[in-house]
Amino acid sequence: MSRPAILAARLRTAAWLGWQIEANWADPFTFIVYSAVRPLATALILAVMYRAVAGIASSGQAFLGFYVANAFHEYVIRVLVGMGWVIVEEREEFETLKFVYTSPIGMFTYLWGRSSVKFVQASLSLLLILTTGWLILGLRWDWGAVRWLPLLLSFVLGLIAIVYFGFFVAGWALVLPRAAISVNEGVAAALTLLCGVIFPIDLLPRAVQVVAMLLPFTWWYEALRRFLIGHGASARLSSFSDGALLAALAVSTALFSCVSVWGYGVLERRARQNGKLDQARLF
Amino acid sequence: MSPARADGRPGDLALNLRATWGRMYVRVVGSAREPTWIMSDAVFPALSMASFVLLYRALGAPRSFESLAVLGGIMATYWINVLWGMGAQLYWEKQSGQLQLYFIAPCSRMSILTGMALGGIFMTTTRAIFSIAVGFGLLGVRVAPFALAPLLLVFVVTMTALYGLGMTLASLFLLYGREAWHVCNALQEPVFFLSGLYFPLRALGALGAVAAGIVPLGLGVDAMRQVILGPAARGWLPVRVEVAILAVLAVVFLILARASLRYLEALSKREGRLTQRWQ
Numbered sequence A: 001m002s003r004p005a006i007l008a009a010r011l012r013t014a015a016w017l018g019w020q021i022e023a024n025w026a027d028p029f030t031f032i033v034y035s036a037v038r039p040l041a042t043a044l045i046l047a048v049m050y051r052a053v054a055g056i057a058s059s060g061q062a063f064l065g066f067y068v069a070n071a072f073h074e075y076v077i078r079v080l081v082g083m084g085w086v087i088v089e090e091r092e093e094f095e096t097l098k099f100v101y102t103s104p105i106g107m108f109t110y111l112w113g114r115s116s117v118k119f120v121q122a123s124l125s126l127l128l129i130l131t132t133g134w135l136i137l138g139l140r141w142d143w144g145a146v147r148w149l150p151l152l153l154s155f156v157l158g159l160i161a162i163v164y165f166g167f168f169v170a171g172w173a174l175v176l177p178r179a180a181i182s183v184n185e186g187v188a189a190a191l192t193l194l195c196g197v198i199f200p201i202d203l204l205p206r207a208v209q210v211v212a213m214l215l216p217f218t219w220w221y222e223a224l225r226r227f228l229i230g231h232g233a234s235a236r237l238s239s240f241s242d243g244a245l246l247a248a249l250a251v252s253t254a255l256f257s258c259v260s261v262w263g264y265g266v267l268e269r270r271a272r273q274n275g276k277l278d279q280a281r282l283f
Numbered sequence B: 001m002s003p004a005r006a007d008g009r010p011g012d013l014a015l016n017l018r019a020t021w022g023r024m025y026v027r028v029v030g031s032a033r034e035p036t037w038i039m040s041d042a043v044f045p046a047l048s049m050a051s052f053v054l055l056y057r058a059l060g061a062p063r064s065f066e067s068l069a070v071l072g073g074i075m076a077t078y079w080i081n082v083l084w085g086m087g088a089q090l091y092w093e094k095q096s097g098q099l100q101l102y103f104i105a106p107c108s109r110m111s112i113l114t115g116m117a118l119g120g121i122f123m124t125t126t127r128a129i130f131s132i133a134v135g136f137g138l139l140g141v142r143v144a145p146f147a148l149a150p151l152l153l154v155f156v157v158t159m160t161a162l163y164g165l166g167m168t169l170a171s172l173f174l175l176y177g178r179e180a181w182h183v184c185n186a187l188q189e190p191v192f193f194l195s196g197l198y199f200p201l202r203a204l205g206a207l208g209a210v211a212a213g214i215v216p217l218g219l220g221v222d223a224m225r226q227v228i229l230g231p232a233a234r235g236w237l238p239v240r241v242e243v244a245i246l247a248v249l250a251v252v253f254l255i256l257a258r259a260s261l262r263y264l265e266a267l268s269k270r271e272g273r274l275t276q277r278w279q
Helices: A003-023 A029-051 A061-091 A095-104 A108-135 A148-173 A179-195 A206-214 A218-230 A242-273 B012-030 B035-059 B063-087 B087-093 B099-104 B109-136 B148-174 B178-195 B208-214 B219-231 B237-268
Strands: none
Touching: A003 A029, A003 A108, A029 A061, A029 A108, A029 B035, A029 B063, A029 B178, A061 A095, A061 A108, A061 A148, A061 A206, A061 A218, A061 B035, A095 B063, A095 B109, A095 B208, A108 A148, A148 A179, A148 A218, A148 A242, A179 A206, A179 B035, A206 A218, A206 B063, A206 B109, B012 B109, B035 B109, B035 B219, B063 B087, B063 B178, B063 B219, B087 B099, B099 B109, B109 B148, B109 B237, B148 B219, B148 B237, B178 B208, B208 B219, B219 B237
């Protein structure tokens, strides 16, 4: 077999295993309901918050951008955080991480394959949230004004950042037996706050804004808003031209990805040295 | 029910009180022993709360809505504890191979669950201090002076109802394997939504009324907001009515927990699922 064929076979196997682990505890209908209920509830919380203040808020028109970004945040919650959960499940719950390490698949390929199922789940959640917003909540935009090429480019760059940062989160989980659950959940909450998913980063303290602008996801959400609905959320980021915004997203993604791969290697080495690769402490 | 038997061994009441204290002690002492759990229990719910407060700020909403979101964020930590620290606790015990120890102990299972609940309330209250600091300190949310006694009364009744529900969930999950984990996951954000944690409960209309009759969190948050914020809380029902409903729910859940624990313990023993791991 050629190398691409081998890679494809390994990815397919990891994805199939991921699907079994994610879904085989329930019948398909229950699983679909289970998968849809959390993202939908989060979207509805935002929608009712907006409705509660719609008549009295002074800048309610900004809400559409927050709603759209929250829908795309599903990729961060499912894929990025999900890669940390893969380590928790494999090591702590099923105690099979050592078998993955002794197989020829390679951890990056394995994590990538496992995350592909989560990518599908996130995509379905995205569609569900946006469709609910469009049909039920009246959160609509002008399709004619959508700039497809930069939108697609932004989307792909963001996904690259998510997958690579996912490797880092997985590495982090390797050195933190038991505490990895906390780290996984914390990453999602911290990125929601730091990257201005449901509010403009202008509201953060100045020093925190600098940190936010180092993260590719901040640029990602702003680009998605700008190219999909026609305007961003942040006054500070609105001074960037489209090209500068994409360049910032691309550069931060490239840097972040390199740091993440390097970081994973360092963390994995430390986990090996400290005997934590196979240290089940949760159950 | 005497404090001690003739042979010197403790009576039923004393034994069960000891069991309650013993299970609570683990949580009280353990609450300060694992720094990473403090992070997850205290800091992360506060981060979500901060995002919701900043959303109101971004929308230009009146400041009283920010107070609503802070109070909701504080109460969210209790719901997380009810789900994961009560509902899923027996699942954790099963996975770590300790559940059978509960069943060979001579005390009542309810006394163990009561200890878990009291310890959980203590632990979560220590964590909630961080959310209070973030909300009222870092984010600058303000409330006018309010009466402490009614707030404590509402809090106690709410916690009894909420942890009564947690005890019922714990007994239900005796039968479950991995499903327990997924059910807890599925109940987190939907209950945040149906309880109006980040917006006035009455904004949900009839849906809020139905949800309030099932999960006591919404009524508890609404009553506490009314005590603290007054009319700015945009309350749903008068506080007295909400407290009365919560008291009824507390009694119902405690009775339900006792009955379901007996039934499901017997059922899971018959089906051989009481100590079944990795399922």
